[in-house]
Amino acid sequence: MGIGEAFAREFAARGHNLVLVARSEAKLYALAEELRRERGIRVEVCVEDLSHVDAPVSVYEFCCQHHIKIDFLVNCAGLSQAGYFDDIPMGKLDDIMMVNMMAMATLTRLFLPGMVSRRQGNIINIASLGGLQGVPGLGLYSASKAFVITLSESLFMELQDKGVHVIVVCPGFIATGFFDHAGHNVKKIRLPLSGVDVVVHAAMRGLKNNRMRIFPTLLDAILVFSQRLASRKTVVRLASYFAAVNDE
DSSP states (O other), rough: HHHHHHHHHHHHHHTTTTTEEESOOHHHHHHHHHHHHHHHEEEEEEETTTTTTTTTHHHHHHHHHHOOOEEEEOOOOOOOOSGGGSSOHHHHHHHHHHHIIHHHHHHHHHHHHHHHTOOOOEEEEOOOGGGGGGOOOOOHHHHHHHHHHHHHHHHHHHHHTTTTTEEEEEOOOOOSSSSHHOOOGGGGOSSSOOOOHHHHHHHHHHHHHOOEEOOOSSSHHHHHHHHHGGGGHHHHHHHHHHHOOOOO
């Protein structure tokens, strides 16, 4: 769904074979069949719940068993829970950290050696503007996206001479079903919502132009630049205002 589906359609349109990974089995198979039929590409389906600690290894082993070499790894799975940090159930806490950080890092670590050995590969990590500062009401989510940003930036530099390009995409609010799952009332958000295609097209341009951090819209870039002009406390307050998670 959402950004993941949009990336699948974009790569399929470019003639790439795909491995689709998610926990929604019926949706995966329906999308796979559609893309096979319309694009004439090979599409494999790997049903895994990335909140499970062994899921990334299972995805990697699936690709090895099917003799699939991964040239593009897109880490776009994400979870959140709107509300105060001390209200997040402990199980949800674990799920968010596992999906947003550990699954992303583990999948990258598993597939990276093959890319380096071939001196060819691309890793697209989806973060968020929320990862550039704390967001009250989305504290754990914003912290997890800060992890994605800093790891991606480090890898960008580490891999420059190894034929592997890593980018991190930092969109603002995106119109998907993400907010409903997170318990975040989208009607209260004080920033415009972008479509998923905006994120995908920005990511592809960023890869082509050897960018490190990608801000999909002009507003995203302006918001990031404006942080230089305000105190850190003000930046966090503004993030809280725009997200409007805890507004009654």
